[in-house]
Amino acid sequence: MxxxxxxxxxxxxxxxxxxxxxxxxxxxxxxxxxxxxxxxxxxxxxxxxxxxxxxxxxxxxxxxxxxxxxxxxxxxxxxxxxxxxxxxxxxxxxxxxxxxxxxxxxxxxxxxxxxxxxxxxxxxxxxxxxxxxxxxxxxxxxxxxxxxxxxxxxxxxxxxxxxxxxxxxxxxxxxxxxxxIPPPKGDPSGPLRALIFDSEYDAYRGVIIYLRVFDGSLKVGDEIFMIKTRRSFKVEEVGVFKPKMAPKNGLFTGEVGYCIANIKSIHDVKVGDTVTLNKEKAEKPLTGYRQPIPMVYCGIYPVDNADFKVLREALERLSLNDSSFSFIPETSQALGFGFRCGFLGLLHMDIVQERLERESHINIVQTAPNVTYEILKTNKEVIRVDNPESVPPVNEIDEFREPMVRSSFVLPTEYLGAIMQLAEARRGRYKSTEYLSEKRAILVYELPLAEIIFDFFDKMKSATRGYGTLDYDLIGYESADLVKLDILVGGKRVDALSTIVHKKDAEVRGRKQVKKLKKEISRHLFEVVLQAAIGSRVIARETIKPIAKNVTAKCYGGDITRKRKLLEKQKEGKKRMKSVGNVEIPQKAFLSVLSIDDDE
Missing domain, CATH: 3.40.50.300 (P-loop containing nucleotide triphosphate hydrolases)
Structure with missing residues (x-):
């Protein structure tokens, strides 16, 4: 055509x-x-x-x-x-x-x-x-x-x-x-140049690439060459979506379709790569896409450590179908082997978690999400931190920087005051107000990204009765008074529960965190102490009392010293158990930071 x-x-x-x-x-x-x-x-x-x-x-x-x-x-x-x-x-x-x-x-x-x-x-x-x-x-x-x-x-x-x-x-x-809409431009007789805009993995047919042909044509039997990955494959099938895959003889200049070329490894395909022919390679690749920058990070671990390899394969398949999702292996003392995963936002994180559980049937534990920070060390080295565990000791930090976003709220004018109050409470800086009409306005604030990734969206919807909407863009990093908040369970630091918070909010957040954990962690046979600490300074504490067995129940008579002997024996046993016993922390506890409400 x-x-x-x-x-x-x-x-x-x-x-x-x-x-x-x-x-x-x-x-x-x-x-x-x-x-x-x-x-x-x-x-x-x-x-x-x-x-x-x-x-x-x-x-x-x-x-x-x-x-x-x-x-x-x-x-x-x-x-x-x-x-x-x-x-x-x-x-x-x-x-x-x-x-x-x-x-x-x-x-x-x-x-x-x-x-x-x-x-x-x-x-x-x-x-x-x-x-x-x-x-x-x-x-x-x-x-x-x-x-x-x-x-x-x-x-x-x-x-x-x-x-x-x-x-x-x-x-x-x-x-x-x-x-x-103008017809597509391109050279139908020139060497093939097609842009990969998406891909998916099929267990029987390998990697299926979705592409748009800008120059030349692509036919069954052609040997294609991927410019970025430097790999060659023979085309087995091409076609268009109607909306299911419909094979045809070829894809020509301006057309959008799919290509199956017996690509077995998902590492051989990159979204944004240019596809050309092996025998007649294009001199210049297409522009491709700017690599997305993950905004939110969290750890994803298998409940059963034996599922680590299965989880890796599932994440690789998912990253092929969703190029804005990234992951690298990491180890946690509390959770074992897992992956640090990057997302564009909280909904993206929620969708990825649900897709993992549904499509791969893996039970996973997800840690509390956090954003990427920049740290200027005393030796003038600048490092990026996407995991609280990577924060260097306090004496090595010269400056802590957090990501800032320019947030645009579109909302009815009657809710302007409520949203301004919410933004100010989250350390926001007012920039401008533009009126779309008598009843609607655009309110612009600069906010720390960390302040909007948890429950900000829900609070905004509540404050505007569902009529407010939010869009934000990353504008850079700014210096802030931030600290690493550690949670200790039974005197041991749980790395998966560590977070980075603003210093003025640390004490309140720490207190709420240990209170929340007290509700989530069940009672043990020994006393469990929960603490929130900044460095070596404990700022909040809660105690989970032990389950007490009535060891004197069988003593229906006799001397009081007999009962005391049994109680002392129990006390010694509990002390010994406290030093060697492990505290079981349920999955809900790792997400408890998400549900800490400012109004509690």
């Missing part, structure tokens, strides 16, 4: 603004799926996506549209909306020439709407504004158009009014795609 009749586009929006529903309608109108096979959220393949009602992975699908005698090939990529999956969005944008910008007619412009629009502009995409959910009783399309015009600089005359649920206005979208 001529590139003039190909259009590559994606759908971008804030979470829950109707991307997946619109994708369903586009599939339906182009008859890409039969009525018998159709179900809602057609492009959300994972059970997790369907259960939570969110898109986690970007999905590609080839649509065929007829306009009179002309047949157009439309390649659609449905993208996630949550801030934690913005890397998925940026990868999808790199494979497109245009984007449908979806805005909910009742909710209006939200934080991720703004962030995704700027991402699309960075990629020089043609943006088609679409106001969705116009059938809702509470919809206010004209107010939303004014918000889009003011915030995003998009002309309201260009916007389309759509209801993906009823199908109203969907045909106008197809006309706009053909009219405004």
């Amino acid at each position: 001529s590139t003039e009749r190909i259009r590559n586009f994606c759908i971008i929006a804030h979470i829950d603004h109707g991307k997946s529903t619109l994708a369903d309608r586009l599939l339906e109108r182009t008859q890409a799926i039969s009525t018998r096979e159709f179900r809602n959220q057609m492009l959300d393949d994972m059970d997790l996506e369907r259960e939570r009602g969110i898109t986690i992975k970007a999905s590609a699908v080839a649509l065929t549209l007829r306009r009179g005698e002309t047949e157009y090939n439309l390649n659609l990529i449905d993208t996630p909306g949550h801030v934690d999956f913005s890397y998925e969005v940026s990868r999808s944008l790199g494979s497109c020439e245009g984007a449908l910008l979806l805005v909910d007619a009742s909710q209006g412009v939200e934080a991720q709407t703004v962030a995704n629009t700027y991402l699309a502009m960075e990629h020089d995409l043609v943006i088609i504004p679409v106001v969705s959910k116009i059938d809702l009783p509470q919809s206010r399309p004209y107010e939303v158009l004014a918000e889009m015009e003011k915030t995003l600089g998009i002309s309201s005359e260009e916007a389309l009014m759509v209801s993906a649920k009823s199908g109203e206005g969907v045909d106008q979208i197809f006309d706009a795609i053909i009219k405004y």
